[in-house]
Amino acid sequence: ISIIVGTTACDIRSLSDTQIVCRAFNGGSLKATFNEFTAVTCGSCNIGISDTNRPTITAVSSVSSSSFTLTISGTNLAGTTHVYLVSRADKRDVFEADSNTPGSTSVQAEFSSIPGGDYDLELVINSKVAYSSTPSVLIVSVPITAALSGTYTSSLGGGLPITITGQGYFGNDQKDKNKVTVCGLPCDVTSSTLTSITCSTPKFINPAVRTAYPNFAEIIKLSGTWTADNNLQVGNVFDHALSTSYQSSTTECSIVFKVGDDLQAEISEIRFFPTVDSDASKLAGSVIEGSNDGITYTTITTIDANAHDGWNFFNPDTPVRYQYFRWNGGSSTAKCALAELQFWGIPLSTNTATDLNSVSCPVRVSVGSKTVQTTTQVTYSQVITGSLSSISPRLGTSAGGTTLTLTGNNFITNTADIQVLIDDVPCTVQSATTSTIVCITGAAPPIDTRRSSLESDLTISFNNRGRVITNQIKYLYVDRWSDLNTWGGIAPPREGDSVSIPKGQSILVDISPPKLKAVIVEGALIFEDKDLDFHAEYILIRNGRMQVGTEQNPIQNKITITMHGSKSSPQLPIYGNKVIALREGILDIHGKARSHTWTRLSTTANVGDTSITVLGVVDWQVGEEIVIASTSHDHYESETRVI
Secondary structure, eight states: OEEEETTEEOEEEEEOSSOEEEEOSSOEEEEEEOTTSOOEEEEEEEEOOOOTTOOEEEEEOOOOSSSEEEEEEEESOOSSEEEEEEESSOTTOEEEEEBSSOOSSEEEEEEOSOOSEEEEEEEEETTEEOBOSSGGGGEEEEOOEEEESSOOEEOTTOOOEEEEEEESOOOGGGGGGEEEEETTEEOEEEEEOSSEEEEEOOOOOOHHHHHHOTTSSOOEEOOOEEEESSTTTGGGGGSSOTTOOOOOSSSSEEEEEEOOTTEEEEEEEEEEEEOTTSOGGGGTTOEEEEESSSSSOEEEEEOOTTOOSSOEEEOOSSOEEESEEEEEEETOGGGGOEEEEEEEEEEEESOOOOOTTSEEEOEEEEETTEEEEOSSOEEEOGGGOOEEEEEESSEEETTOOOEEEEEEESOOOOGGGEEEEETTEEEEEEEEOSSEEEEEEOOOOOGGGSOOGGGOOEEEEETTTEEOBOTTOOOEEEEETTOGGGGTTSOOOOTTOOEEEOTTOEEEEOSOOOOEEEEEESSEEEEOSSOEEEEEEEEEEEEEEEEESOSSSOBOSOEEEEEOOOTTSOOBTTTBSSEEEEEEEEEEEOBOOOSOSOOOBSSOOOTTOSOOOBSSOOOOOTTOEEEEOOSSSOGGGOEEEEO
8 A cells, every 4th residue: 555645655654444544744635556456546635734833854863872862953843842753664663752852943852772673753843743855854763783692502403592682672572573593594582672682593404404304394385575576466476365466567577586585495396376267378488487696597497388277386306496486477467467376395594504513604683674793603513413213102192191212313311401392291301311312291281272283393402402303203192082081081983973173183093983974184183003994974184184104104004994975975065075185284194115006917817817927026915905907998807806
């Protein structure tokens, strides 16, 4: 939204569905522009400003610290005086001071511990707002300073508390407005005062770390900044709303996504959603490009005629690492008709260090529009980095009391300096060696306050070192299907029942239940590694997880999941019937690795034969079922046999 009065922008202070409040610097007609909507001029909304006895500002003293005396010079400044500083980054941050020495040509105001950034000065004299013919005079710039309070060496896993001292910071109630990065990666601010910030070092990940610890980092939806040929609308592509879209304002359309300063991203997937009700095929010929300087771009992929309505996905065959990503539609504005554009991958530091035993990282502090770098740096070291390789058991009751053995390397042995948290619940450490930690789980919180199974987190921290690299190994609190307590003290579900697993609850299928009507999974449905049969008409995974083994721990026994229904059975919208439906979540199915799932006959199988000879050596077992395909194209001639 932009408001123009005369020829000058009116500084918007607040807005609602029915009202916009802005500060005008001169008079004239009013014109409003709302995002992609056509600018509206209000002919009867002519703003007039009277010059009679109008307070005028001609100069404002500069500021060199967060506590200062502001001297304002001008005319007609005598009277009841109030001085305001309004943050240009967040207009809700307003600081007020009363003048100590009001005069007709000069006013002084005392400000103390003002957070860094640029502020609009508002001087009110006898209820009249002072004016300046030069709007830039009314911008007050408050600096910040920053220094590390000590020497810090962190595990590559991050998690080491560091303290920064200086001035120009927000207090603890607004600590999130203090931004800190280490090697370009965000340092989580845990507390702050007006003169200090404490944050937890981020994971350090660069290409060398990706090679040393391939399972260290998780793929996330990347956040960053963006620009385009139409900057008023480019936010529509990243607002998570399919009802808004981007429209190019020039003959050359492009959208640029920047991962961040001192950052690049290893892209695993690019998703785009064409503008609703547009012709998606017109996107053909658009190019997705990458760059590390924002100037020279390399083609990653070209959109072809297969672009369609709804979500489209592109997955690079080899790692693609850039700081900038550009959707380039060329000379056709139709090629940028997008409702959403998403980049998924792993943020990486642009620090190219290969010696992971001593990686020096700059620390930057940003408050408002001000950014400073500390003179000393944080060091990351592989020497003090622990790494987790396994956890046993991987599942345990939500009542707690399960003894866990964590196995890895480079652990410390002083149990008093070890903290293990599972979904923020302490696991009490019993013993430790350089390669094992033994702890006893605490009870999980009530279901409605637990984390989603998709957000389950295992954290191991060493005092004065930071976090252990857990390599995405997780422990899940589970409730057993066979346990009456899982079902509120009553018997487990009976034939024809429907089951809803809420967010926060993980149920372990440890018995073969009777045939169920529907299973709605918003938490987690996990199958124990044993021979099981599971029958249902519908399974709907909605922002949850269904896990039948994992890539690291595939199922070694026989689990049979049978879906029941017919053509006439009621259908779930979009998904149909007799279905395992996935709507945002994870469906994880991993079985025992097999040498061959199919092969060819090495000799002809004749009618009446009781054995066949196949090419290669297979690991098929007695009792397993095989299909012998039809010789012709008639699939009804195929035969099923048991070995």
